[in-house]
Amino acid sequence: xxxxxxxxxxxxxxxxxxxxxxxxxxxxxxxxxxxxxxxxxxxxxxxxxxxxxxxxxxxxxxxxxxxxxxxxxxxxxxxxxxxxxxxxxxxxxxxxxxxxxxxxxxxxxxxxxxxxxxxxxxxxxxxxxxxxxxxxxxxxxxxxxxxxxxxxxxxxxxxxxxxxxxxxxxxxxxxxxxxxxxxxxxxxxxxxxxxxxxxxxxxxxxxxxxxxxxxxxxxxxxxxxxxxxxxxxxxxxxxxxxxxxxxxxxxxxxxxxxxxxxxxxxxxxxxxxxxxxxxxxx
Amino acid sequence: xxxxxxxxxxxxxxxxxxxxxxxxxxxxxxxxxxxxxxxxxxxxxxxxxxxxxxxxxxxxxxxxxxxxxxxxxxxxxxxxxxxxxxxxxxxxxxxxxxxxxxxxxxxxxxxxxxxxxxxxxxxxxxxxxxxxxxxxxxxxxxxxxxxxxxxxxxxxxxxxxxxxxxxxxxxxxxxxxxxxxxxxxxxxxxxxxxxxxxxxxxxxxxxxxxxxxxxxxxxxxxxxxxxxxxxxxxxxxxxxxxxxxxxxxxxxxxxxxxxxxxxxxxxxxxxxxxxxxxxxxxxxxxxxxxxxxxxx
Numbered sequence: 001x002x003x004x005x006x007x008x009x010x011x012x013x014x015x016x017x018x019x020x021x022x023x024x025x026x027x028x029x030x031x032x033x034x035x036x037x038x039x040x041x042x043x044x045x046x047x048x049x050x051x052x053x054x055x056x057x058x059x060x061x062x063x064x065x066x067x068x069x070x071x072x073x074x075x076x077x078x079x080x081x082x083x084x085x086x087x088x089x090x091x092x093x094x095x096x097x098x099x100x101x102x103x104x105x106x107x108x109x110x111x112x113x114x115x116x117x118x119x120x121x122x123x124x125x126x127x128x129x130x131x132x133x134x135x136x137x138x139x140x141x142x143x144x145x146x147x148x149x150x151x152x153x154x155x156x157x158x159x160x161x162x163x164x165x166x167x168x169x170x171x172x173x174x175x176x177x178x179x180x181x182x183x184x185x186x187x188x189x190x191x192x193x194x195x196x197x198x199x200x201x202x203x204x205x206x207x208x209x210x211x212x213x214x215x216x217x218x219x220x221x222x223x224x225x226x227x228x229x230x231x232x233x234x235x236x237x238x239x240x241x242x243x244x245x246x247x248x249x250x251x252x253x254x255x256x257x258x259x260x261x262x263x264x265x266x267x268x269x270x271x272x273x274x275x276x277x278x279x280x281x282x
Numbered sequence: 283x284x285x286x287x288x289x290x291x292x293x294x295x296x297x298x299x300x301x302x303x304x305x306x307x308x309x310x311x312x313x314x315x316x317x318x319x320x321x322x323x324x325x326x327x328x329x330x331x332x333x334x335x336x337x338x339x340x341x342x343x344x345x346x347x348x349x350x351x352x353x354x355x356x357x358x359x360x361x362x363x364x365x366x367x368x369x370x371x372x373x374x375x376x377x378x379x380x381x382x383x384x385x386x387x388x389x390x391x392x393x394x395x396x397x398x399x400x401x402x403x404x405x406x407x408x409x410x411x412x413x414x415x416x417x418x419x420x421x422x423x424x425x426x427x428x429x430x431x432x433x434x435x436x437x438x439x440x441x442x443x444x445x446x447x448x449x450x451x452x453x454x455x456x457x458x459x460x461x462x463x464x465x466x467x468x469x470x471x472x473x474x475x476x477x478x479x480x481x482x483x484x485x486x487x488x489x490x491x492x493x494x495x496x497x498x499x500x501x502x503x504x505x506x507x508x509x510x511x512x513x514x515x516x517x518x519x520x521x522x523x524x525x526x527x528x529x530x531x532x533x534x535x536x537x538x539x540x541x542x543x544x545x546x547x548x549x550x551x552x553x554x555x556x557x558x559x560x561x562x563x564x565x566x567x568x569x570x571x572x573x574x575x576x577x578x
Contacts, residue, residue, distance in 0.1 A: 061475075081474070081475060084476050094472055096487070096491075097573060098490045098493075098572050139572070141573040159476060
């Protein structure tokens with residue numbers, strides 16, 4: 001891991017994001033302060049429109065903040081991106097259909113200019129990590145949705161990023177596949193010790209995976225509360241049935257509904273509840 | 283993994299093509315049997331048999347639509363009275379000549395189209411500035427423009443290649459621009475997240491993603507380049523050789539020998555088909571391994 005021990009991998013301070021659209025100004029994020037320590041697994045959760053994906057994109061320097069600073073390992077986000085400190089996984093696998101599985105995983109390494117021998121070894125290791133080494137020469141369209149997403153995780157990790165950004169990576173998958181991949185992501189995270197920022201709609205997923213859950217409210221997007229998840233590792237199917245797991249899920253849910261907000265002024269929290277109901281329809 | 287081999291697809295296409303050719307000949311002669319001029323057959327002893335079709339349609343008489351075997355006979359006969367060269371040999375030579383011009387025009391037009399699309403995908407300003415003129419250029423009839431271009435560049439190759447590329451760059455520009463902008467925006471973000479330069483994004487993402495679009499355009503351009511070369515040859519500033527000149531000459535001789543013009547048209551069609559098949563083979567080879575590559 002790069003970055004000195006004790007310091008944070010991600011430091012977000014006073015960040016706001018305003019989108020100028022034809023319909024006027026929309027404040028997507030307001031006064032966001034967040035610090036993520038090395039090796040943490042942090043989930044951003046909140047209703048649609050709370051700006052959690054925007055926050056992830058700000059961390060990855062895919063969009064710039066209107067005000068405030070985003071610092072990665074002590075340097076500006078742009079510098080971190082140019083230093084290839086990020087791995088990104090989107091909701092869709094976004095694999096290149098003209099490349100085989102192994103060529104897709106090799107893509108970031110090619111961009112980096114890594115030599116062929118080293119690259120091949122790395123790709124093999126990554127495919128072993130996501131348990132897809134038998135499918136190296138397949139094309140993406142020959143794989144299931146869950147397998148495609150594992151390829152995209154292998155691609156993101158191939159470059160050995162100091163931070164892995166995941167934007168609702170399992171949102172398009174069925175519940176059973178999602179639970180299996182959650183267990184797998186936990187294993188990969190523990191094996192690689194990468195810091196993960198994970199955007200999700202799913203409360204059980206956030207609680208199962210995270211060391212911290214960041215609960216957000218919409219319009220404008222704010223952090224309502226950061227909840228520590230103290231479930232023991234490794235978390236297993238038994239964890240999903242434990243009392244502590246259920247009480248943490250309840251805690252996150254009630255925070256989303258605005259019943260447990262600490263130091264929040266009532267208004268934005270109330271609107272969080274309303275939008276959560278709207279979001280459930282979509 | 284790939285269920286259909288390109289070679290099998292081509293063989294099947296060729297067989298279907300032959301079947302369709304037989305169908306066309308049947309319709310052609312069938313129409314003449316119903317409404318054409320009387321058919322005259324002479325046997326070895328010199329006796330003549332005459333068959334008179336029941337109807338009389340001028341559209342299928344011997345002047346408008348000569349018998350298929352008349353065209354075949356004409357191919358084996360001398361191209362002109364005092365010449366030894368057969369019409370077939372003459373047309374093969376003309377097709378090679380025209381094919382060379384068309385291939386050059388295809389290449390120049392294709393590269394120009396690619397370059398313009400690559401420029402436009404990186405500069406909205408350039409696209410807005412140039413696109414109206416590019417579209418306008420295609421509304422000018424090539425028949426009006428070809429003599430000007432050919433006269434300006436002197437008789438011969440250069441002018442004709444320009445006329446051919448004039449017809450080919452447009453579909454390539456339009457389709458390739460669409461293809462270069464076809465990647466998922468997240469794919470571009472993915473490339474940016476690993477600090478890929480515009481150049482790298484172009485070669486590793488935009489270009490490969492655009493290939494199915496490019497080949498669709500190249501198939502249009504392949505046949506358009508031959509039309510361009512023929513129009514380029516067959517004008518006052520054009521050429522003494524090639525299918526364009528042949529078509530003009532045989533047009534003038536149509537009353538005395540309609541078969542020759544038909545033979546020239548068939549030669550032009552075969553040349554176009556050959557170009558098309560060449561592009562299709564290149565497509566199958568280039569896009570092998572992609573989903574539905576064989577269907578394109």
